[in-house]
Amino acid sequence: MTDHAVLSLEHVGLRIGGARILHDIALEIPVGEMLGVIGPNGAGKTTLFNVVSGVVRPTEGVVRLDGQDVTREPIHRRAVAGLGRTFQTSSLFPGLTVLENVRLAAQAHAGGAASVFRTPRRTDAATRVALDALAEVGLERRADAGAAGLAHGEKRKVEIAMLIAMDPKVVLLDEPMAGVASGDVPAITEVIRGLHRGGRTVLMVEHHMEVVLGLVDRVAVMHHGELLAVDTPEAVMANPAVQSAYLGEAV
Ligand SMILES: Nc1ncnc2c1ncn2[C@@H]1O[C@H](COP(=O)(O)OP(=O)(O)OP(=O)(O)O)[C@@H](O)[C@H]1O
Numbered sequence: 001m002t003d004h005a006v007l008s009l010e011h012v013g014l015r016i017g018g019a020r021i022l023h024d025i026a027l028e029i030p031v032g033e034m035l036g037v038i039g040p041n042g043a044g045k046t047t048l049f050n051v052v053s054g055v056v057r058p059t060e061g062v063v064r065l066d067g068q069d070v071t072r073e074p075i076h077r078r079a080v081a082g083l084g085r086t087f088q089t090s091s092l093f094p095g096l097t098v099l100e101n102v103r104l105a106a107q108a109h110a111g112g113a114a115s116v117f118r119t120p121r122r123t124d125a126a127t128r129v130a131l132d133a134l135a136e137v138g139l140e141r142r143a144d145a146g147a148a149g150l151a152h153g154e155k156r157k158v159e160i161a162m163l164i165a166m167d168p169k170v171v172l173l174d175e176p177m178a179g180v181a182s183g184d185v186p187a188i189t190e191v192i193r194g195l196h197r198g199g200r201t202v203l204m205v206e207h208h209m210e211v212v213l214g215l216v217d218r219v220a221v222m223h224h225g226e227l228l229a230v231d232t233p234e235a236v237m238a239n240p241a242v243q244s245a246y247l248g249e250a251v
Helices: 045-053 075-080 098-110 120-136 152-165 182-197 209-215 233-237 240-245
Strands: 005-016 019-030 034-038 060-065 083-085 170-174 201-205 218-223 226-231
Touching: 005 045, 005 201, 019 045, 019 060, 019 201, 019 226, 034 045, 034 209, 045 083, 045 170, 045 201, 075 083, 098 120, 098 152, 120 152, 152 182, 182 201, 182 209, 209 233, 218 233, 218 240, 226 233, 226 240
Parallel strands: 034 201, 034 218, 083 170, 170 201
Antiparallel strands: 005 019, 005 060, 218 226
């Protein structure tokens, strides 16, 4: 492992029953990198995120966050250590406002059980963090809107604001453009760019190839649970093995 790797995977493998879901994944992510993770459907991208965030424990190998072995650490410990994640499906509480959702994330990060009924002092601090996070994604004017009524693109922005409120070093974005109207794609792309400019390391699974290639420093290509290539967007797109993995799929 190199000194500056904020996240590293060493020979990571996952078997479920007789199935080999991930095989011998070796990956080092330097501080501040934006890495795209691509691959055909079923290649193992989401499972890789599950292994990194602690949803699933690998059956082989080691996951390190900032040099620390977190392979056996539960999700919340990894979150406290600086790992943030969004999911393919929305993780917002629909009955709460935008601000309340983001404030819950800030409170959870500050420690203790998250509650909307905190003491005023603590709530005030969490509220400031939440409002700053909403400003960073350009949603401060929507603070009092109900989460249930948001457009899909706005929900994605709120989810990113929730991540920001948890002050992560490493952010995993799982298909941030899924379900987003094409007109909203440029705005969300800018929000992701801002997330990265803030000094955070970003890993993003995304099928929207134009977005991936326009944003990331390197691309990791997965195929049948293995890492086929990790390289610059240009080199990856020119790689014959990658092209053949995608045969029959729109790249
Ligand atoms: N808990 C599990 N039990 C059995 N098989 C699983 C399990 N989790 C994932 N798989 C299988 O592992 C493979 C990889 O799944 P995964 O969801 O990680 O792929 P993906 O690259 O994220 O796909 P997509 O782009 O469609 O989201 C698939 O064949 C899936 O069916």
